[in-house]
Amino acid sequence: MNTDATNTGPHPVLERKAVAAVVLGNALEFYDFTIYAFFAKSIGETFFPSQNATDSLLASLALFGIGYVMRPIGGILIGAFADRAGRKPAMLITIALMAIGMVMLAAAPGYATLGGWSQVIVIVGRLIQGLALGGEVGPSTAYLLEAAPPKHRGFVASWQIASQGCAALIAGLCASALTFAVGDAAMGDWGWRVMFALGIGVVPVGLIIRSHLPETAGERADPAAAASTFGVVRRLVREHGRLLALTFLIIAASTVSNAIGTNMPVYAQATLGLTETISTAVPIALGLASIVFPLIGGWLADRIGRRAVLIWPRVLIVVLTLPAFVWLVRDPTGPSVYAVTFLLSALSSINAAAIIVAIPESLPRAVRSAGLSIVYAFSVSIFGGSTNYLVNKLIALSGDKLAPAYYLVAFSIIGTLAALWMPETRGKDMESDAAA
Structure with missing residues (x-):
């Protein structure tokens, strides 16, 4: 990825380590998601x-879901803050x-030590984390797009999506290795805390690198629109309401795809009767x-346009999903479930790369971060938190x-x-709309 020698003019130099620092927030989200699911x-x-x-398991899953409640609030507050004060302070x-x-979560004493106060600590921790995650995607994606070479914005932004797969895979490999090393009993007792600590350990590196990034928000934002959080949200709804509605539906489809994918282990075991192994x-x-296909999607978005990559992978999902599941139900084996999971994840990942770049490119700089943060947080909160429950309930009923x-x-x-109504933004001058 050549991102350090092609930036000229108003664009700050975007080095590889800067891309890594910017996408670290998304990576940490999926690392945390995977570790929490494992343990x-x-x-x-x-x-x-x-x-x-x-009952204990359900309470733990409810604790995980609490974080979704705060995501829209984080999207509004931190997303709007990034449009007023800059991308860098919001990312920090x-x-x-x-x-x-x-x-x-990692350091809280257990119920046996602190009683109900231990529950208060972890609930507050999850609420704080939900607030952060709701506000992360907008500022970080806006930063990547504003700092990237114009001809490579799709590929650079696609690392936001690819980093999620990298983090999930690393989390799975680390958890498996540690479990093998210390045993199931130790992992259940204290090993899961070590896994969270490993994630925390990379945060100082991200903070240091992010603190040295150049700012990309510029100084030409509309003072009236950027005067307050309410001003940013009001401008979004008044001037870009149709676009927000379309992007909400597009992200909803992507979120459902992701949720179906993460539910496949449960589907394979509980519905198809496959072994735990x-x-x-x-x-x-x-x-x-x-990991691989978001980068392909970003590369394609730079070459054939955002709309094509928004539309055609999703069309293929419409066409191929039912035949794939019919085959899976008729031939429930390891290879078949892996193949279907890989196929749907690949198509969804290509599509997601276009989503992450097309939406903020469609918005002026003064509301770019807030627009993506808010619509993403609301859509993921609603559909990310409900899809797995609903599909399993539908199977049961x-x-x-x-x-x-x-x-x-x-x-x-x-x-x-919804994607058919989206504008094409490949080649758009993101500087010219700074005060739009």
């Missing part, structure tokens, strides 16, 4: 002990808040696809093993129709 049972037993193991705030949340290997296929396919196809049709 939800242990976390539940630590902070929500119960004679019924299922989000990564610092993420670290605080992770520390509170097979189902626990499914995230490998998911991770590999979500209908007895139809194809329910996830129907759900994904329905949302993909909606996302495709």
